[in-house]
Amino acid sequence: MNDVTLKPSQSPLKGSLNVPGDKSISHRAVMLGALANGKTRITNFLTGEDCIRTIEAFEQFGVSIIQDGSTITIESNGSEHFKEPPEPLYFGNSGTTTRLMLGILAGLPFFTTLYGDSSLARRPMDRVVEPLEKMGARLDGRSGGTYLPMGVRGGGLKGIDYTLPVKSAQVKSAVLLAGLFAEGTTRIIERTATRDHSENMLRAFGADLTEANGAIQITNKNSLTGTNVQVPGDISSAAFFITAAAIVPDSRLTLKNVGLNHSRSGIIDVLVQMGASIDITNVQTIGGEKLGDITVTYQKLKATTIEGDIIPRLIDELPIIALAATQAEGTTIIRDAEELRVKETDRIKATTEGLAKLGAKVQPREDGMVITGGATLTGGMTEAYNDHRIAMMLAIASLITKDDVVIDDISSINISYPEFFQDLKTATGNG
Ligand SMILES: O=C(O)C1=C[C@@H](OP(=O)(O)O)[C@@H](O)[C@H](O)C1
C-alpha cells in the first residue's frame, strides 16, 4: 500500500532547502545532449521517474548515457548514428517526454512505437501530431492519432509556419525539435508566451534559432555540439515549500538556487500580489536560465484573481496556489486554466475535490476554480489520483489541518520530487 496518514503538524518551516533539479530543463538537456555531437555533462539533473524515461529512450537508440547520482554524462556522435529501437519506447507518466520525443521521432528515419501508463494514455497527442504531419511526418495512434500507443515513421520533414492553437510549451518544443531535422525554416508564433527552456537550451547547444516579430525560427543549418548544463532547482517543486512557508504562521524558509525564468515564475508574482513576503537574492544567469534564492516569511494573505497571460507561467502550481487561497482573506478566482483538465489527471476536479474533503469551500469551473478564503481545514480521507502535484499539495495541507490527512497513494511523488518527504521533515524541524 502506498497510502499515508499525515498528522497535523502546525510546525513552522525554518532554515533552507535545495530543491531538486528542474524537470523541464532536465528532459531537454538529455534530449539535446543525445542529439549533439560530443560530450554533454549535466549537473543537478532531476532523477525523478519522468526524466529517467527520457534517458531510457535514448539508450534504446544506442546513445551512451552514464548516471552518477544527479550528474549525467552523454557521449554521442549525433542522431545520424541512432539505431531503430528494437522495443516500443515506454514513457511512463511523462507528457513532456512523449510530446518532445514525438518531435524528435518525426525527424528520425526509422520506425518507432511508444506507449505510457494509464494517465498518459488519456492525454491528447493530436496537438503534436497535427503540426508534425504538416511537416511531413507519418504518425498514427489510438482514436485516429489522438492517443498513445502510437507509431511514428520519421524522416523527410520540411519546415512550416505554425501558430500554436494551444498554450503549450510541449507543442512548441515538439515543432522546434522537428525543425532541427526539417528542410528550410520552421517558424512558430505563440499568442501567449509559454516556458522558453527549449529555446534557451537550443541556443546553448549551437542551434540556428532566432526570435523576431513575435516568431521563433529554427533551421537545420548548424549541427548541435555537446556542452555542459547546470540545471537550476525546480520552481514547480519549490512551490510546495514557498506556499507552505506563506501559510504556516511563524515560518521563514529559504529555497536555494531555484530557477527564476520569467516564463515559470508566475507563482512568485501571484503570492506577492496576495501579500506574501518574498525576498529574492543571489540572482545569476547560467545557460540562459536565471536562478536565485527565494526567502519566504509568513504573513497573512489576501485573495486575488488569476487569469490571462500569467496562466502558462504558473500552470503546474495552480493546485498548491489553490491551497494558499483557502487561507487568504476573500474569494480567489482562477480562470483561463482549462489546460489543467488534461494534465496527469483532471487537476480542476482533483484539486477542488481534495480541498473540499479537507473542509475548504471551493467550486470547480470549466476553466478554473473559485476558492473562498479564511477556511479552517479539518482533515480527512483524500485521493491524489496518481498525480504528483495533487499528492504534494495534499501533504502540504496537513501542515495546517486540525486532524489527520490520509492520502490514498503517494507513490506518484517520485515523478518529480523523490526527496519531498525528507525535505518536508527537514523544513519542519522533524528531520
Ligand atoms: O514543456 C514542459 O516541460 C512542460 C510544459 C507544460 O505543459 P504544456 O506544454 O502541456 O502546457 C507543463 O505543464 C509541464 O509540466 C511541463
Ligand SMILES: C=C(OP(=O)(O)O)C(=O)O
Ligand atoms: C504536467 C506535468 O508534467 P508532464 O506534462 O510532463 O506529464 C507536471 O509535471 O505537472
